[in-house]
Amino acid sequence: MNTLVINNQKGGVGKTTLAVHLAWFMAESGRRVLMIDADAQGNATDTLKRHVGETSAAGLFQTGARIVASGDSGITLAPADSSLTDVDRGSAAAVMTLQQNLVAAAELFDICVIDTPPSLGLRSVACLVAASHVLAPIYLEDYSVKGVKGLLQTVIGVQRRYGREGMTFLGLLPSNFNTKSPRQRSHLEQLLREAGKYVFPGHIVARDGYAEAVAERVPVWSLKRRSAQEAGREIRAVLAKIEERLDEEMTGDARP
Ligand SMILES: Nc1ncnc2c1ncn2[C@@H]1O[C@H](COP(=O)(O)OP(=O)(O)OP(=O)(O)O)[C@@H](O)[C@H]1O
Numbered sequence: 089m090n091t092l093v094i095n096n097q098k099g100g101v102g103k104t105t106l107a108v109h110l111a112w113f114m115a116e117s118g119r120r121v122l123m124i125d126a127d128a129q130g131n132a133t134d135t136l137k138r139h140v141g142e143t144s145a146a147g148l149f150q151t152g153a154r155i156v157a158s159g160d161s162g163i164t165l166a167p168a169d170s171s172l173t174d175v176d177r178g179s180a181a182a183v184m185t186l187q188q189n190l191v192a193a194a195e196l197f198d199i200c201v202i203d204t205p206p207s208l209g210l211r212s213v214a215c216l217v218a219a220s221h222v223l224a225p226i227y228l229e230d231y232s233v234k235g236v237k238g239l240l241q242t243v244i245g246v247q248r249r250y251g252r253e254g255m256t257f258l259g260l261l262p263s264n265f266n267t268k269s270p271r272q273r274s275h276l277e278q279l280l281r282e283a284g285k286y287v288f289p290g291h292i293v294a295r296d297g298y299a300e301a302v303a304e305r306v307p308v309w310s311l312k313r314r315s316a317q318e319a320g321r322e323i324r325a326v327l328a329k330i331e332e333r334l335d336e337e338m339t340g341d342a343r344p
């Protein structure tokens with residue numbers, strides 16, 4: 089089982105939009121998906137609530153959690169609730185617990201997708217420790233681009249401190265990208281110049297369909313409107329590339 093953590097401590101950059109579409113995409117291609125919503129805001133939980141499983145996300149940060157695959161929809165959701173914030177105040181030893189619990193669930197699922205909160209507490213670190221792969225959506229505006237260095241340092245820090253050299257950083261993924269904005273385009277060019285090897289080869293374009301899709305609790309490609317269909321084609325191409333990278337042997341390239 090691969091564990092893909094969608095992480096950026098900056099808020100509103102498109103983490104949840106990506107995470108839920110990844111879960112839908114992987115399930116449609118026949119994979120058994122464990123979706124963990126580690127964000128107490130519970131946005132992914134709201135969108136995927138019909139897939140809710142027996143174990144809560146908070147439970148997975150406690151020793152000896154038992155995970156059961158639910159139903160035949162392909163997705164099992166470990167839902168968020170307000171007790172998730174307690175994890176950040178708990179013992180530092182909990183940083184390894186999620187990883188240990190996921191090892192025990194490795195035979196039940198093909199892929200685990202983890203949506204993380206916009207903060208860097210013990211919970212987010214525990215998610216990074218559990219990751220086989222990390223993907224970081226970024227928004228191409230000033231503060232977000234400036235925060236990239238800190239983001240990469242966090243990933244490197246976790247790899248070193250917790251001996252997670254096997255973790256692959258898939259890259260920074262420009263999201264909610266307004267391709268017509270000269271400012272956003274110049275931010276992307278700057279990013280490619282300065283940190284090109286950490287940038288994922290693709291981006292998610294800003295399109296109206298995403299908010300509607302998430303509110304309707306369906307993937308954007310299942311909405312009828314032409315603009316949503318266009319968004320669907322675009323994001324599926326990105327998701328297919330992510331899937332390809334997950335299927336590859338860990339080659340070591342693009343690791344910070
Ligand atoms: N590609 C896109 N096109 C248009 N709107 C988008 C796109 N991606 C995200 N959004 C919108 O941007 C907002 C933030 O997105 P999202 O909730 O996915 O970000 P997040 O990083 O999970 O936020 P948080 O840090 O609060 O959890 C939402 O209103 C969402 O609908």
Ligand SMILES: [Mg+2]
Binds near residue numbers: 103104127131203204
């Ligand atoms: Mg979110």
